Amino acid sequence: MSGLGARDIGHRVVVRHRIPGGLTDLIGVLQAWTPETVTVRHADGTAHAIPTGDVTAAKTIPEMPLRPVDVDQLFLTAALGRPAAETAYLGHWLLRASAGWTGRGNSLLPAGDPGMPVSEGLAQAVRFYEAHRLPPQAQVRVGSPYDQEIRACGWVDARPEQSDVLVMHTTLDHVNALPTYDVELTERPDDQWYEAAFEGPVPVVAKQVLEGAAKAMFASVVLDGRVVAVARGSMTGHWLGVDAVRVCGDYRRRGLGTALVQGLARWAGAEGGRRTYLEVLLENEAAVTTYTRLGYREAYRYRYLTNR
Template sequence: MSGLDARDIGHRVVVRHRIPGGLTDLIGVLQSGDPQVLTVRHADSMVHQIATADVTAAKTIPELPLRPVDVDQLFLTTALGRPAVETSYVGHWLLRASSGWTGRGNSLLPAGDPGMPVQDALEQAQAFYDERSLPAQALVRLGSPEDQEIRACGWVDARPGQSDVLVMHTTLDHVNAIPQYDVQLTDHPSGTWYAAAFEGPAPVVAPQVLEGAPKAAFASITLDGEVVAVGRGAMTGHWLGVDAIRVCSGYRRRGLGTAIVQGLARWAGPHGGRRTYLEVLLENAAAVTTYTRLGYREAYRYRYLTSR
């Protein structure tokens, strides 16, 4: 593969190759390769196929340094990666409802201009959730103006006994190494995937939420004849969102969660992925340590506020 092999798929490479009139260098992400052709995706998303017979040199290049993230953009991206069953708007503020399953799927996302005084927007949100017999909650980025404004209207911490949620990010270059285990990827989850993802029966709305993204992949690892680890990835622009990671009891602390993240990262690269995010409770020290070792860093923290 002209100096490159399967371990380099998903990583940035430079390929020097012949073109009419001379030589040129192409820098991009290696999507695939065989003895005849290298497929490289340039940063402008154009995919180039280069005959290996024309390649004079090819090698991987260092990972890009982790640039500061646009937290306002990422705040919205996380909502698009896992859409709720039902949505509505108050100005730019997003109201989400999913029959009560998960905080993200049943909370106000205050991003942008609500188009009216904050108190009036919150009253509309209260009415939206009252109609659905759900508690009115808002997912607020800690330290943001919206956090301060909503608290000033009397909303309080909905989960005082729970730690902050960290939203962590990194580039795919940091996490797309070849997994230690064989990670199977499908467009739609099977019954065995759901059985591994939940301790008991899956909530009725779970398929609508988990399978609702336009472009998603469902990862699993099978050991001893059973699916013992699962995870989900969803593409929003160049962002890969990773969630629903669960490793069955008895198989933990063996690197299965890491392998799931790596498998999803390698899936995302050929789909235009460049960066990735995930969410984890700050109190989950083991998971935070694992993700930090993979190269993830904190982008922001959030909590849920409630009107009651």
């Protein structure tokens, strides 16, 4: 008997099972379960399929403690999880353009060495955005060296009326509990998904941006015969990025956002994911509270700067 079930997929488990010559314990994440086979993914990424008949004991175990995060690496990972419609590089700096839709898709990401003085890199970025008929913007981590250097070149807050954007992170073990709602997952969202994701017309470039990641999954919850909550997940290495979370007005404060995150986390766990991040405006207190309860913690904050 395995002592586990499909509800435990995505959680850390320990499985004691028979091997030639005796017994051994395997610790990892439950990747798949059937009445005949228990599949556990070890920390090295190897999946072990164990016949249920060989299992002598099995149970879930506490999640791993939240480790410190490499904010420089996460800053770039988050950009790769939602690639812009058009990109170009200045050394390691990333220039992004997406017809003006979202700040992330239309701003300079100063990550790494531009291979030139900062002032010269900014001048080239300005020419890039002018060529795309977009206002020059730079996405900077609050308090980082580039935040200070770019401001020293005369750039100022592009959105002074808006709060910082908070980037939060945690391990999948904290957020992959069984959702209280049925979460539907698909690799290609349909019109109903987009109707729930946007209050008005869907920007033409939005589909290209949202569906442009190498590995993405789109989650939705259907209630009363219609899609009432949606979210998007993308895998970059072992990181799951969660974004585009939206719950229709009449269905808020029912735990639907939590269910979407959990559904995506369970998908990512089976795909080799170990950690997860998301972004939220600091002023969105309700969302920050929800994500904090789920186990997310602050990694860093960012703002947009402009030369105008």
